[in-house]
Amino acid sequence: MxxxxxxxxxxxxxxxxxxxxxxxxxxxxxxxxxxxxxxxxxxxxxxxxxxxxxxxxxxxxxxxxxxxxxxxxxxxxxxxxxxxxxxxxxxxxxxxxxxxxxxxxxxxxxxxxxxxxxxxxxxxxxxxxxxxxxxxxxxxxxxxxxxLESIEERMLLNPVLEQDTIRGSVIYIDTFSNVITNITKELFTRVQRNRDFTLHFKRSETITQLSWHYNEVPEGEKLCLFGISNHLEIAINKGKASGLLGLHLGDIVRIEFHQ
Structure with a gap:
């Protein structure tokens, strides 16, 4: 076929x-x-x-x-x-x-x-x-x-590492209004080293733990997880995270790691 x-x-x-x-x-x-x-x-x-x-x-x-x-x-x-x-x-x-x-x-x-x-x-x-x-x-x-020997190069905006902090940005918003960042699972794991973390984003919102599934929190509650793309997502269980949390393409998110 x-x-x-x-x-x-x-x-x-x-x-x-x-x-x-x-x-x-x-x-x-x-x-x-x-x-x-x-x-x-x-x-x-x-x-x-x-x-x-x-x-x-x-x-x-x-x-x-x-x-x-x-x-x-x-x-x-x-x-x-x-x-x-x-x-x-x-x-x-x-x-x-x-x-x-x-x-x-x-x-x-x-x-x-x-x-x-x-x-x-x-x-x-x-x-x-x-x-x-x-x-x-x-x-x-x-x-x-x-x-053809080479192709046109274009650089993505990569996350920035600052000691115990990853500063990333929103790169995609899907049909469900889940917010996908440029922070990969590999980068997160490498910097985390089994430490606790706090994810900061707009409106002084924070998340302090990873979820495995979207329904691990009550309906209407926010969460973060690594989805099928292996990029960090911010979501709301059965809600529209982008609109409700005021997150849009290019917005900054920050992860701080601590003991």
């Missing part, structure tokens, strides 16, 4: 998403198309990278992931395809791949597929679709592009 996933900022209101899927099916009727999300905030590369990075490992090896974020024509931006962790990725070389991967791709090319002028402002339905279909049919990367 040939699987092509879609991660875009096209939304669901307009015809763009349908046009993208129709373009794939027009040249490969047997393709299995899976939406990862089309609700990425416009041009938000780091948001898209977080979603796709946490989703793609659950797909079978050989899956092709088409990324449509900030992909409009630009003389300074290349269209690329690459293989990483036995998956294939197609998108614009705008920095997203440096956020998506933890190591170097196994193979990567700059696409040399000729673009149809009528799709000049919508390369997703032309260049990207042709590349994704080619790869989903077990085609070779070398047949659709020229070897």
């Amino acid at each position: 040939a699987i092509i996933t879609l991660t875009t900022d096209l939304g669901s209101k307009d015809f763009y998403q349908a046009a993208l899927k129709g373009s794939i099916l027009s040249i490969f009727t047997d393709a299995s198309i899976v939406d990862i999300t089309h609700e990425v905030p416009s041009f938000n590369i780091s948001y898209a990278a977080f979603v796709l990075k946490n989703a793609y490992p659950y797909f079978p090896k050989g899956t092709v992931h088409l990324i449509g974020i900030d992909s409009v024509f630009s003389e300074s931006t290349k269209y690329v395809a690459m293989k990483y962790n036995e998956h294939y990725f197609v998108g614009a070389d705008n920095g997203i791949f440096s956020l998506l991967f933890d190591g170097d791709p196994e193979e990567m090319v700059e696409l040399n597929i000729m673009q149809d002028l009528k799709y000049l402002h919508f390369p997703l339905v032309d260049v990207f679709v042709k590349a994704a279909v080619h790869l989903s049919k077990s085609g070779k990367l070398k047949d659709i592009g020229i070897p």
Whole structure:
């Protein structure tokens, strides 16, 4: 089964998403198309990278992931395809791949597929679709592009360590309004060293213990835990943490460790 996933900022209101899927099916009727999300905030590369990075490992090896974020024509931006962790990725070389991967791709090319002028402002339905279909049919990367030595680098805002303190920030808010930070479980464990902690955030709110499940506290109470992404989350049991706690993208959270 040939699987092509879609991660875009096209939304669901307009015809763009349908046009993208129709373009794939027009040249490969047997393709299995899976939406990862089309609700990425416009041009938000780091948001898209977080979603796709946490989703793609659950797909079978050989899956092709088409990324449509900030992909409009630009003389300074290349269209690329690459293989990483036995998956294939197609998108614009705008920095997203440096956020998506933890190591170097196994193979990567700059696409040399000729673009149809009528799709000049919508390369997703032309260049990207042709590349994704080619790869989903077990085609070779070398047949659709020229070897690429490096990709555009983009840096994430990393947590800051200050003696017995981790200062992090909110990087994602999910559908349930759970607040996800850039503090990973690995970093927390390494700095904690089995000590007690206090998590501080807006409105002088604090949390002093980790939970394993969202329902470990009474309904309406706040908690923190490491979710499926292995990033520290702030949540409210059956409540909307982001709105109720006043936490938004980019807001600072602080963890203080003590004996």
